[in-house]
Amino acid sequence: MNPAPYAYLRGDFVPLDQAFLHVSDLAIQRGYGIFDFLKVQDGHPLFLDYYLDRFYQSAELMELAVPLPRPELEAVLRQLIGRNNLPLSGIKLLLTGGYSSSGYEPPAQANLIITQQPIALPTxxxxxxxxxxxxxxxxxxxxxxxxxxxxxxxxxxxxxxxxxxxxxxxxxxxxxxxxxxxxxxxxxxxxxxxxxxxxxxxxxxxxxxxxxxxxxxxxxxxxxxxxxxxxxxxxxxxxxxxxxxxxxxxxxxxxxxxxxxxxxxxxxxxxxxxxxxxxxxxxx
Ligand SMILES: Cc1ncc(COP(=O)(O)O)c(C=O)c1O
The missing domain is CATH 3.20.10.10 (D-amino Acid Aminotransferase, subunit A, domain 2)
Structure with missing residues (x-):
């Protein structure tokens, strides 16, 4: 198991312990953002289409634009899964309101962050x-x-x-x-x-x-x-x-x-x- 998983943060793959957002993000300032969470088992994302449907739907409902079109987002996810090699894990797709100079008005670009961490199933x-x-x-x-x-x-x-x-x-x-x-x-x-x-x-x-x-x-x-x-x-x-x-x-x-x-x-x-x-x- 890889002890230091990678995350995807605003366009780049970075080690999770270096995945930071600026304090001006509307998630921090106003609690504005959406996410989704799916399971990876034996290295495969289960029911991926359903989770991606819901992720894009939540974004639309909250008037947030996902910065990546769906095929590209899926490619990034698979790259992350390949890099991290965490057979039983959860993937969190997080879309925050983005960096706002006023701390209220949303900027043009939301921030996309993807993390992957081991999970345990019920005993x-x-x-x-x-x-x-x-x-x-x-x-x-x-x-x-x-x-x-x-x-x-x-x-x-x-x-x-x-x-x-x-x-x-x-x-x-x-x-x-x-x-x-x-x-x-x-x-x-x-x-x-x-x-x-x-x-x-x-x-x-x-x-x-x-x-x-x-x-x-x-x-x-x-x-x-x-x-x-x-x-x-x-x-x-x-x-x-x-x-x-x-x-x-x-x-x-x-x-x-x-x-x-x-x-x-x-x-x-x-x-x-x-x-x-x-x-x-x-x-x-
Ligand atoms: C409010 C709410 N309802 C239901 C669920 C369960 O959804 P799922 O089966 O997709 O994990 C979640 C998951 O986090 C949730 O946040």
């Missing part, structure tokens, strides 16, 4: 234990965009720790949306799998779960309330790094049996298979 122990979550009323300002603003999630970390909880689930007047960094699903008493449709980021793992076919239960988008969660047989979250992770408690209510459920584990298996298929296609 069997974490999976077997599941997550305890708390609810909190909040909606992100631009739910469809993957912006860099995680102030609420970060501000709540101390509360999570004090309560011995793992994650916070956002809702609006009892209508559940998402976690700060993951999407949410429940398994209803009739075995239908549902994920909230409104005010959420289009997670790529969520998309992959919704796209699964041939299961003996339905998987759909729709409204989910806190009451639905308390009535659910199972619940789980999805994200690029956490895959499918069981949720066993919401506030002081134990969900279902309080153990990772059958449908949740079946979907984790199906997702892992889908990732393996992608890898096989990459080698073909």
């Amino acid at each position: 069997p122990e974490q999976l077997a234990r599941g997550l305890r979550i708390i609810s909190h009323e909040y909606v992100r300002e631009f739910p469809a965009a993957k912006t860099i603003n995680y102030s609420m999630g970060i501000r709540l970390l101390k509360r999570l720790q004090a309560l011995g909880a793992d994650e916070v689930l956002y809702h609006q007047q009892g209508s559940v949306t998402e976690f700060p960094r993951a999407n949410f699903f429940i398994v209803r008493p009739d075995d239908t799998v549902v994920t909230p449709a409104a005010n959420v980021l289009g997670g790529i793992t969520r998309r992959n779960i919704l796209g699964l076919s041939g299961r003996p239960y339905r998987i759909e988008e729709g409204p989910v309330t806190l009451h639905d969660v308390r009535q659910a047989k199972e619940a789980f979250l999805t994200s690029t790094t956490k895959l499918v992770m069981p949720v066993v408690q919401l506030d002081d209510h134990v969900i279902g049996s309080g153990q990772p459920g059958r449908v949740t584990l079946d979907l984790l298996h199906a997702l892992t298979q889908l990732e393996q298929q992608q890898l096989t296609q990459s080698y073909a």
Whole structure:
């Protein structure tokens, strides 16, 4: 493993420990920017097209221009992966507002930064234990965009720790949306799998779960309330790094049996298979 990975910063490859931005960047001055995060497994970026679609969509939603056309961005990504040789890693594509002399008006050029660092997947122990979550009323300002603003999630970390909880689930007047960094699903008493449709980021793992076919239960988008969660047989979250992770408690209510459920584990298996298929296609 390469101990000093390279990053791509404003047009150049530089060692990560020398990847700096100037303080006039609107990300620093005003929290203005977007990003995306994808997984590299055995040296292959998984579901790359989906992540690049979302990256360009977030940029457009936030009125930011990606300085590279898509084929060039993809070429840079592959060059970085080749240089760094980090078999299991995460790639972060970051597009910040750029260097602004007024500290407010965006300049013509946004700053593109790409980093790659090793990641760890959930352990069997974490999976077997599941997550305890708390609810909190909040909606992100631009739910469809993957912006860099995680102030609420970060501000709540101390509360999570004090309560011995793992994650916070956002809702609006009892209508559940998402976690700060993951999407949410429940398994209803009739075995239908549902994920909230409104005010959420289009997670790529969520998309992959919704796209699964041939299961003996339905998987759909729709409204989910806190009451639905308390009535659910199972619940789980999805994200690029956490895959499918069981949720066993919401506030002081134990969900279902309080153990990772059958449908949740079946979907984790199906997702892992889908990732393996992608890898096989990459080698073909
Ligand atoms: C707000 C939000 N929702 C959901 C997700 C999960 O998306 P994905 O499955 O693409 O990792 C993320 C990922 O960071 C996120 O930031």
